Amino acid sequence: MKICEIQNLLNATMLCGEENLEHEVYSACCSDMMSDVLAYVKDQGVLVTGLINPQVIRTASMMDMACVVFVRSKAPTDEMVDLAEKCGIVLMKSDMRAYEACGHLFAAGLRGNAGGTHG
Amino acid sequence: MGEPLKFHFEVDGENFSSAGEASVMVKKKLRQLGFSPEIMRRVSIAMYEGEINMVIHADGGTADVTVSDTEIEIVLKDKGPGIADVERAMQEGYSTACDNIRALGFGAGMGLPNMKKYSDYLHIDSEVGVGTTVTMRINLN
Ligand SMILES: Nc1ncnc2c1ncn2[C@@H]1O[C@H](COP(=O)(O)OP(=O)(O)O)[C@@H](O)[C@H]1O
Ligand SMILES: [Mg+2]
Numbered sequence: 001m002k003i004c005e006i007q008n009l010l011n012a013t014m015l016c017g018e019e020n021l022e023h024e025v026y027s028a029c030c031s032d033m034m035s036d037v038l039a040y041v042k043d044q045g046v047l048v049t050g051l052i053n054p055q056v057i058r059t060a061s062m063m064d065m066a067c068v069v070f071v072r073s074k075a076p077t078d079e080m081v082d083l084a085e086k087c088g089i090v091l092m093k094s095d096m097r098a099y100e101a102c103g104h105l106f107a108a109g110l111r112g113n114a115g116g117t118h119g
Numbered sequence: 120m121g122e123p124l125k126f127h128f129e130v131d132g133e134n135f136s137s138a139g140e141a142s143v144m145v146k147k148k149l150r151q152l153g154f155s156p157e158i159m160r161r162v163s164i165a166m167y168e169g170e171i172n173m174v175i176h177a178d179g180g181t182a183d184v185t186v187s188d189t190e191i192e193i194v195l196k197d198k199g200p201g202i203a204d205v206e207r208a209m210q211e212g213y214s215t216a217c218d219n220i221r222a223l224g225f226g227a228g229m230g231l232p233n234m235k236k237y238s239d240y241l242h243i244d245s246e247v248g249v250g251t252t253v254t255m256r257i258n259l260n
Contacts, residue, residue: 039229
């Protein structure tokens, strides 16, 4: 799925990384616990989270993720946006709750497993 | 490569926001040196968890990374409270972090298990009231 499709599905506002909207991602994960993302995630390109602090961006960067979606109308700080820009990560925010946002992405074919192109 | 490359970082214990900066720098250096994404990821995640631990449990410390032909070594040293029972601290889910740390997305008790998972060698040298030194090595090829 292209990152721009995620933006459409979640009716999300872009915060940075517009130049990567055509980038393909193959799976996603959702968590507010960064330790869990670091422990269990493998090759997921998208992180859906309600947590706001710079460690979200560093975690995404360590895991080579392409995109972070902030849900529940939460907006990242300028510091976080700067950091994401430096790391080449797309940031967007959506008014949806995490459950709803993940439901939309899953239904549109973006699965939780790595290499999700096969279902 | 010849002479091992050495990198030294001071990790500020006062500032949760900046925790992880050293790990981000190391990842960048490894990318410049041409290491595989797999090696970069393992080194940077292991170091990042260790760096976070020094900030949330030990008021900061130092990080030293040595890149040689055969391995990458990460040594994290702090003068924090130390770990009374290292074996217990290594268990998944064991954490002494309080709720305000959890609200920041850490303190799930997965840090040390993660560090073990992503490294080939992990040794913790800790004395209560003196400090903790964590040594990790990742084998190359
Ligand atoms: N550098 C350290 N100094 C003192 N205690 C530590 C240090 N690193 C880890 N610990 C102890 O080990 C426990 C487990 O660490 P970890 O697995 O990273 O989980 P978490 O950081 O989520 O609590 C911590 O809760 C803490 O009690
Ligand atoms: Mg930890």
